[in-house]
Amino acid sequence: EVQLVESGGGLVQPGGSLRLSCVVSGFTFSNYEMNWVRQAPGKGLEWVSYISNSGNSIHYADSVKGRFTISRDNAKNSLYLQMNSLTAEDTAVYYCARVLGQQWLYFDYWGQGTLVTVSS
Amino acid sequence: EIVLTQSPATLSLSPGERATLSCRASQSVSSYLGWYQQKPGQAPRLLIYDASKRATGIPARFSGSGSGTDLTLTISSLEPEDFAVYYCQQRNSWPLTFGQGTRLQIK
Numbered sequence: 001e002v003q004l005v006e007s008g009g010g011l012v013q014p015g016g017s018l019r020l021s022c023v024v025s026g027f028t029f030s031n032y033e034m035n036w037v038r039q040a041p042g043k044g045l046e047w048v049s050y051i052s053n054s055g056n057s058i059h060y061a062d063s064v065k066g067r068f069t070i071s072r073d074n075a076k077n078s079l080y081l082q083m084n085s086l087t088a089e090d091t092a093v094y095y096c097a098r099v100l101g102q103q104w105l106y107f108d109y110w111g112q113g114t115l116v117t118v119s120s
Numbered sequence: 121e122i123v124l125t126q127s128p129a130t131l132s133l134s135p136g137e138r139a140t141l142s143c144r145a146s147q148s149v150s151s152y153l154g155w156y157q158q159k160p161g162q163a164p165r166l167l168i169y170d171a172s173k174r175a176t177g178i179p180a181r182f183s184g185s186g187s188g189t190d191l192t193l194t195i196s197s198l199e200p201e202d203f204a205v206y207y208c209q210q211r212n213s214w215p216l217t218f219g220q221g222t223r224l225q226i227k
Binding site: 035045046047050058059060061062083095101104105106108110111112113 | 121142154156159163164166168169170175176200207209211214216217219220
């Protein structure tokens with residue numbers, strides 16, 4: 001069974017940092033491209049970042065570029081999102097999501113999400 | 121950035137009726153568009169990819185059509201479990217973008 005489990009969310013002050021993790025099981029992690037997608041409370045979905053299966057190709061949404069860093073450790077079946085210089089606009093549930101297949105940039109498996117709240 | 125505009129924002133229908141949801145792109149996405157369903161407190165579920173391909177385990181009552189800038193998700197006969205929020209998403213170009221969602225509610 002495919003599983004993605006996020007952790008690392010919580011309450012952080014504006015300007016602070018947080019590192020999210022996503023541990024996966026049930027599939028060969030190193031074969032799949034991965035993403036982070038977020039959803040502000042009561043709002044729609046926003047794609048945040050993408051990383052290729054090898055980690056050699058990375059993309060970010062403009063709203064997080066220069067502040068967030070995506071990475072992965074294929075040996076640990078883990079995906080990460082380092083978030084710096086956080087603002088209230090970053091408050092959201094953050095999902096890790098697996099890509100359907102190579103170059104098919106749709107999300108077929110999602111974690112349960114981890115809530116990040118940026119507030120003083 | 122490709123902007124996806126979904127309409128209507130809210131759709132009120134009864135079980136058994138046909139639902140037609142629209143996703144209009146600010147520039148062509150070819151057929152590189154997917155549809156997701158999200159229920160309260162749950163992660164989204166992929167329904168359709170590349171405009172018309174059903175994802176694994178998705179019932180045949182869900183179908184997608186269109187290409188270019190006008191794409192459609194159709195639910196042929198609504199079941200009680202279909203009432204949810206639906207999002208479109210394009211993979212034609214970076215950044216990946218989602219529409220703002222259509223809420224399908226029971227009339």
